[in-house]
Amino acid sequence: MAPPEGPRAPLEFGGPLGAAALLLLLPATMFHLLLAARSGPARLLGPPASLPGLEALWSPRALLLWLAWLGLQAALYLLPARKVAEGQELKDKSRLRYPINGFQALVLTALLVGLGVSAGLPLGALPEMLLPLAFVATLTAFIFSLFLYMKAQVAPVSALAPGGISGNPIYDFFLGRELNPRICFFDFKYFCELRPGLIGWVLINLALLVKEAELRGSPSLAMWLVNGFQLLYVGDALWHEEAILTTMDITHDGFGFMLAFGDIAWVPFTYSLQAQFLLRHPQPLGLPMASAICLINAIGYYIFRGANSQKNTFRKNPSDPRVAGLETISTATGRKLLVSGWWGMVRHPNYLGDLIMALAWSLPCGVSHLLPYFYLLYFTALLVHREARDERQCLQKYGLAWQEYCRRVPYRIVPYIY
Numbered sequence: 345m346a347p348p349e350g351p352r353a354p355l356e357f358g359g360p361l362g363a364a365a366l367l368l369l370l371p372a373t374m375f376h377l378l379l380a381a382r383s384g385p386a387r388l389l390g391p392p393a394s395l396p397g398l399e400a401l402w403s404p405r406a407l408l409l410w411l412a413w414l415g416l417q418a419a420l421y422l423l424p425a426r427k428v429a430e431g432q433e434l435k436d437k438s439r440l441r442y443p444i445n446g447f448q449a450l451v452l453t454a455l456l457v458g459l460g461v462s463a464g465l466p467l468g469a470l471p472e473m474l475l476p477l478a479f480v481a482t483l484t485a486f487i488f489s490l491f492l493y494m495k496a497q498v499a500p501v502s503a504l505a506p507g508g509i510s511g512n513p514i515y516d517f518f519l520g521r522e523l524n525p526r527i528c529f530f531d532f533k534y535f536c537e538l539r540p541g542l543i544g545w546v547l548i549n550l551a552l553l554v555k556e557a558e559l560r561g562s563p564s565l566a567m568w569l570v571n572g573f574q575l576l577y578v579g580d581a582l583w584h585e586e587a588i589l590t591t592m593d594i595t596h597d598g599f600g601f602m603l604a605f606g607d608i609a610w611v612p613f614t615y616s617l618q619a620q621f622l623l624r625h626p627q628p629l630g631l632p633m634a635s636a637i638c639l640i641n642a643i644g645y646y647i648f649r650g651a652n653s654q655k656n657t658f659r660k661n662p663s664d665p666r667v668a669g670l671e672t673i674s675t676a677t678g679r680k681l682l683v684s685g686w687w688g689m690v691r692h693p694n695y696l697g698d699l700i701m702a703l704a705w706s707l708p709c710g711v712s713h714l715l716p717y718f719y720l721l722y723f724t725a726l727l728v729h730r731e732a733r734d735e736r737q738c739l740q741k742y743g744l745a746w747q748e749y750c751r752r753v754p755y756r757i758v759p760y761i762y
């Protein structure tokens with residue numbers, strides 16, 4: 345169906361050319377990181393030691409394993425949920441319904457993997473399959489995004505995302521045309537955002553830990569820390585699954601290659617980079633240093649969770665005693681903005697906490713290589729860009745009230761710095 349005439353959202357990511365470049369650059373970066381982590385020099389910059397042939401990338405076993413994984417996560421999504429939540433109001437005034445059973449999916453996956461391992465499933469063999477698995481995940485993301493693009497051609501105009509209706513096929517394929525593509529109750533974007541990728545990430549981490557134990561007798565302290573920190577992060581995201589319904593990915597962005605690839609390929613295969621690095625480049629870590637890193641992660645988590653929970657509680661019920669005493673600014677929409685508490689410190693305190701945690705995930709890998717710090721560098725760029733997008737949307741939504749908020753809380757992410 346033809347998109348509506350009228351003013352369109354400004355093009356992002358450098359327009360169609362930028363989107364075309366990212367279609368190649370993102371998978372290329374992911375494969376570069378996978379290869380670099382297993383190579384001796386583990387260089388972040390510069391060419392990988394050797395390029396794999398097609399036989400190293402293509403494996404029918406990896407394809408089967410990948411399809412079984414997606415099938416398992418889809419089946420867990422369809423299980424009865426402890427709660428069904430309503431999303432934000434859509435253009436046509438309706439609200440979609442979403443199952444809240446992500447944490448249940450994590451626990452059931454853990455039980456199934458545990459059962460599998462006790463029945464002889466060689467979890468330690470998974471690290472050897474990362475390259476072909478990443479390859480099939482990338483293929484899946486391309487094919488799936490094509491399906492989503494075609495599905496959007498027959499979707500009603502009211503179902504399209506503001507950003508993905510430029511009319512340029514490459515740009516729209518990358519950004520995503522349809523806001524909430526679904527078949528019946530099965531919401532593709534919501535499913536992909538939290539399940540196969542995030543749970544896949546901690547499973548890959550665990551397999552790397554098991555492999556390290558097989559190679560060296562026991563997992564290293566550094567590997568334990570990386571596994572523990574990232575499991576906490578993923579468990580937290582799934583426990584607070586409902587909060588995802590108000591993020592810009594769900595409420596504003598279409599579902600196209602960027603999110604499909606990001607969710608199912610980028611997250612599991614690049615977010616597990618520190619554990620991949622540690623398997624081949626063991627790092628000595630003493631107890632005092634490990635304790636300091638735990639403290640950094642705990643501070644990051646405290647800020648991240650405190651800020652996210654404060655906003656979520658306030659958005660659900662502003663008179664909740666936990667937030668009722670906070671200072672606010674009224675806006676013309678009837679919604680208020682918090683201007684004290686975490687949200688009075690900087691305009692994105694949750695990003696600050698997330699970045700501190702990102703640092704704690706890299707520190708166990710030592711300082712001899714830049715590679716394990718890739719996540720911190722990429723994440724800083726992602727959050728700075730995301731913050732700017734969110735500010736633009738908030739200025740549009742709240743106008744003068746947002747300007748007043750920016751005047752009263754002048755720093756974006758890091759107090760007195762940015």
Ligand SMILES: NC(=O)C1=CN([C@@H]2O[C@H](COP(=O)(O)OP(=O)(O)OC[C@H]3O[C@@H](n4cnc5c(N)ncnc54)[C@H](OP(=O)(O)O)[C@@H]3O)[C@@H](O)[C@H]2O)C=CC1
Binds near residue numbers: 687694698730
């Ligand atoms: N690991 C990863 O790869 C990624 C992690 N994240 C994390 O996900 C979490 C969610 O992030 P994200 O989706 O970007 O957005 P946020 O949770 O930061 O939400 C931004 C929204 O919050 C509301 N808001 C902003 N300021 C205020 C205020 N002062 N008072 C009340 N409401 C306010 C506005 O929406 P409204 O007013 O409409 O409610 C705004 O659009 C973060 O913790 C982030 O760090 C995000 C991206 C990637």
Ligand SMILES: CC(C)CCC[C@@H](C)[C@H]1CC=C2C3=C(CC[C@@]21C)[C@@]1(C)CC[C@H](O)C[C@@H]1CC3
Binds near residue numbers: 537
């Ligand atoms: C491949 C590109 C460079 C960008 C892809 C971006 C995606 C990987 C991220 C976009 C927003 C995300 C969120 C999360 C994971 C990463 C993606 C999907 C969380 C689920 C991580 C856990 C947090 O508690 C909530 C996050 C919401 C946004």
